Amino acid sequence: MSGHKCYSWDLRDRYTQDKSVVxxxxxxxxxxxQAFIKATGKKEDEHVVASDADLDAKLELFHSIQRTCLDLSKAIVLYQKRICFLSQEENELGKFLRSQGFQDKTRAGKMMQATGKALCFSSQQRLALRNPLCRFHQExxxxxxxxxxxxxxxxxxMEQCRTEYRGALLWMKDVSQELDPDLYKQMEKFRKVGGFMRVTERGYLLEGNEV
Structure with a gap:
């Protein structure tokens, strides 16, 4: 008898494990x-999508900030490179004009010296922008x-939780379409899926509130 009972419990445990795996x-x-539907851009239930309108608006704002920060970072780096290049060219031109001005004793020579001096000074001022730009880039x-x-x-x-939740909604919809209240197994399946859907909903709402 005891052996028979153990065998019976083994079958029950195995059946429970099999159900869990299924x-x-x-x-x-x-x-x-659900992930495939999202990836391929297929139309989803309009009521489900509408319920996420506020969250999707926040996500769009976040992605906009993300893109803007990346673009700003790239622009600062590019601006630094251009400033260095322009400063170097300006300084070289200034030195050239000053050297030519010293050789030319006419009024034009004095003008070249003055212009060259101004260009050299301008190049130094332009180069001084690098430090604040570097700090800005670091920030x-x-x-x-x-x-x-x-x-x-x-x-x-949050997106993972949303995928799980919407997947549970799809599952719930599928089960509901073939539900027969008179069949115990189908009611059990319906309750099981409903319970899973509520669990995923709580997780999704919890993560959604963090965004």
Missing amino acids: NKMQQKYWETK VETFRHRAISDTWLTVNR
Whole structure:
């Protein structure tokens, strides 16, 4: 008798494990289907999309800030390079005019000397812009690598939760279409999917509030 009972419990445990594996496979299937729908740009349920309008607006703002900061960082680097190049060219031209002005004893020579001196001074002033630009670039990069990167991690977690939640909604919709209240197994499946959907919804709302 004891051996028979152990055998019976082994079967139950194995059946429970098999059900757990099947459930996980089903969950993964609907998550993957939702991810595929998003990746291919297929139309989603308009009510589900509308419910995320505020969050999507925040995400659009975040992505705009992300792009702007990257563009600003690149622009500062390019501006520094152009300033250095222009300063060097300006300084060379100034030196050339001054040297030619010293050789020319006419009024034109004096004008060349004055112009050359002004160009050399201008090149030094232009070069002085590098330090504040470097500090500005460091501040932008710090903001990008801290604030934006941290937010990006939160957004990724939120998107994963949203995919799971919308996948659960797809699963729930599929189960609802074939639901027969008189069949116990179908009702159990419906309750199981409903429970999973509520869990994913809580996770999604929690991560969404962090954005």
